[in-house]
Amino acid sequence: MQNVRELMIKKAGEMLSSGEVYGVLAWERGDFACDQTPALFTSPESLSRLAYDEFTAPMLSKYLINEAKKPNEGKKVMVFLKPCDTYNFGHLLSEHKVERDRVYAVGVACSGIFSREKTLLEKCLACKGMEFHHCDEVIGGEGKITWDKLDRFAGVEMIESMTPSERFEFWRGELSRCIRCNACRNVCPVCSCVKCVFDNPGSGVMSKSNADEFEENMFHIIRAFHVAGRCTDCGECSRVCPRNIPLHLLNRKFIKDVNALFGPYQAGASLDDASPLTSYSVNDPEPGYKDKAKGGERVA
Amino acid sequence: MANPLVPDIGLVTAIRRDTPDVKTFRVVRADTGAGVCFPHMPGQCAMLSIPGVGEAMFSITSSPTNTEYMEFSIKKCGCLTEWLHEMEEGQEVAIRGPYGNHFPVEADMLGKDLLFIAGGIGLAPLRSVINYVRHDDNRAKYGSIDIVYGARSKDDLVDIDEIKNEWSSGSGSSSGTATVHLTIDRAQEGWDGDVGFVPDYVKKLNFDTSKTVLMCGPPIMIKFVLAALNGLGFDKSRIYTTFEMRMKCGIGKCGRCNIGSRYVCKDGPVFRCDEMDSMPDEY
């Protein structure tokens, strides 16, 4: 990774010096391992503070929404994207949140991210692989997954095997810890509505804390529905949750169902594919639909 | 000790339409059906709410010398104010206060010639002071009274009947007279007063700089009037104004109405303009 960092600094320095980009979105070192902050580097000299290692957790793609809009004489912004973040980038491009022409995207190899407690993050155990998408170039593209992966849907299957009341208790227990800090929403590259319904005093559902104990549950359920078919499974929601709520399980349930009903789909991988939940074809499955001709059985 | 966030109940006994988007509400204690909900000083505020709709801070428009009822002049601009504009006489409202500091009627203003400058709904907090200093019990404590008041159009002047019939001529509940200077932004048929913005009018009137100034209006007006007064040679330490910020508690604890280390709800809403120099520009 040390080598990757050096190559990143070299590339960033070249791009800044040549004036091809006005700034470089990367990570700045902190005081200890898990203390790196996303930062915009605008001078080659400042790049000595660029950090990249197995503790570099935050994703950078969402910052492009703002950065790629800045005039800066039409110059591009350069960004480093880990493999999983390239899907987020793809998603933002497909929803026109980011203009492709304003970004110089550099994929960077990832060796898996560790927590403060020095364990590999859950999101990395379920790593989607080392492929890069939508990048102008890649640094360290020959990287491989060197750790034992978990079955991505094992957690979902565990919950599916519960009885409805067990499942209800499970989620009530997990979501009871929620403090409505909105970290999950605010880091989510898919949650990039200009004005979130939960921030809108006129929406009738804006709330910072539970007026009744069911409210937090609704926040997460509504959010999961809204990102269904769009979530890239980057796992940031669970990583940042200060209350350790396994939010990714909600999203993965939707991903698993979408895969089962519409065929394998990875949000953000391609800019050409229409998302299964935002497009329609006459052959679409209709889960839950009861066909009278077939004796009223549930179809699909 | 009572929870300061729990309101009392007031009863709306009269509603007057002042302008297309301003109404003045007369409120008394609901339990006795008469009298003010609590005593206050000119410039202080109260939290009004309709449970289920919202709660917000409003200046108390009536003078403390009026102990029969309180008045609130309220502009329709949000969820709660729209509801208040729809309500009828006999409606109860939740009310708590008084909050904040007040104009220095018993201190720096004593013995001074007074100049009031207001724009639009900004007259609301000043009306309380104007009627306080005009009151027979108090009039002798102050020098001359000048009032500059401007609005977008003649239909947007709040309390115009009171201004014309009482303040100028010295009738009504108090006999103290005042010199009133009215202006509207653009010329209008049937208007014989000044036309133009308040800051320009203030410059034109070229007041004596020994006056103590109390001004209230939209932030942009305050900034320009302050510049105009500076230009005329007024000392900032003799100019008072009020600030408006979002508030939830009214008692300096909910943490949102601060400008620097001052809470507008508790350390304000009245500030002396020389204090503004030591406050961050975040209002």
Add this chain to the structure above:
Amino acid sequence: MLKILMSDIGRLFERLSSVGTLYLPIEGGGQTAFAPWRAGADVQLDRVNTDLSVKGLFFPQTEDIAFFKREGKKISVLPSSDPDEPFAVFGVRACDVRGLEVLDKVFLDDPAHMDTFYKGRRENGALIALACSSPAETCFCGAFGVDLAEPSGDVAAWIVDNTLYWEAKTQRGERLTEAVRPVMAEQSGTSAVDASKKAARDALAAAPLASLKDSLSAWGANDMLTLFSSPLWANLSMSCVGCGTCTYVCPTCQCYDVQDFDTGHGVTRFRCWDSCMYSDFTLMASGNPRKTQLERFRQRFMHKLVYFPEKYGGMFSCTGCGRCLSKCPVSMNIAKVIKAVGGVENG
């Protein structure tokens, strides 16, 4: 000073819970938070800090102010009663005790407008503070004059080599001591505890953020308007995602919102934690004085490090507990702000 073997600590908890509800750092969902003790609970006394501070026991995230009924034009109000049930909290660290002292300033300093909910809980809640023996890398309580080895509170406790030592610090602490005396032994001399205190202080002095005290002095040498208008806020706030994590895990953040909830048969008015990081925090019908995340971000740190000390005799409203350092999704935090604006590089 009294003592008890850690293997017997359950007996101490039993005695304490007879006085009122006993809250302890208890493991749940992979986290530690103050929760009511019951036999068999997974009590975590060796974790330096709970994931959430003790704040919530005195200033809960949500509490009802009053219940209203509206019938026609009539409004009736039923105020919530002030808390009056005795409780005790065991295992509060020195930084969190300071956090409550900060909250005391806000909620109890004005005799005309006491926060009666908070007052009720402070008067009924006993604090048994636990000294730290080995600070985390994110700890910097020393920068704010908090002594991790000598916590204030009603009782101070130390754990050294499988023994818990207990010393009353207040009258309420003395009363608690009488309640627990039957299960504890007398300890004469303080040498065991003294060595532990020294080790803890040495460890803090060697922690990554030990030099923050100097940065804080450099920060404090600037006047308010210079700090407010520093060009550094733009860069510092750039990474902030605008969530409320730092404010909600903070032991001193006390901003709250007041909202109404229509239950269908009346209206509950409640207050709940709010965050200056949120876009609607200062939003008015007429506009927003803090339009971008830069202004909101700046407000949080100016409040903790300038406005609050200005208002309350120099007391900072940061205790160095380090929770915002470990919880911020992007690791942007008060330590970095102090260093940057104080003119010191990170790392």
